[in-house]
Amino acid sequence: MSRQIALLRGINVGGHNSFPKARQLALAESLGFEDVSVLLQTGNIVFADPGTRPEETAQAIEDRISAELGLSVPVMVRTRDELAATIAANPFPQAVPEPKSLHVTFLSAVPADTAQLDALDLAAFAPDQFRLVGRELYLWCPHGIGRSKLAGVVSRAPLGVTATARNWNTVTKLLALADA
Known part of the structure; x- marks a missing residue:
């Protein structure tokens, strides 16, 4: 199964942009992502490839974070193969x-x-x-x-x-x- 990895910038660092691990998981699942795992508190989300280009996936995550948490969090997404x-x-x-x-x-x-x-x-x-x-x-x-x-x-x-x-x-x- 193909996977994507979302790398969120500047969350849970020095008490700023609080976004707990459980909330990261819930947000990814609310976007319809499947087989979601979150590594550490610092914004590393791995999930089954949703069938969108990484740039589109990143934008969807950024938009949802903004809408639900009121935070402006840049997101970079890499495929499993790009990370390898x-x-x-x-x-x-x-x-x-x-x-x-x-x-x-x-x-x-x-x-x-x-x-x-x-x-x-x-x-x-x-x-x-x-x-x-x-x-x-x-x-x-x-x-x-x-x-x-x-x-x-x-x-x-x-x-x-x-x-x-x-x-x-x-x-x-x-x-x-x-x-x-």
Whole structure:
């Protein structure tokens, strides 16, 4: 069975945009999604492919969240195969044994303007590194994201797209859930 994965941006973070896990499940089911699972409280919903393009699915979820909760929550949706391709494309395989040091930022589209990222002197941020691969930005912070100066710079780069990040543990757990 084909699956889709919804990645909600900025919910249940720092006490803002409260949207409990049980409510996420109920909302997805109210949209007619079947075989729904929610991973963590931070907006990771896996469900049977409803037969719509991921962009349409994302818009339906955003609209329902706005209507029912009064929240403006950007949503990115990936198919199971797109998520598997994201994992396979990891440019930092050496980071996999320390999955909390590796993050993937999922983008709503391929950025048209990457000039600020391209202009970064990565040597100044070593050992931290990033790579933009299509609609995913991989960030490897060997000493932790909390200590990383690169993480802040990359997250503030104006790419002109919506973004939401997950650590490698979450990314791989989402694929396992999609495959279950």
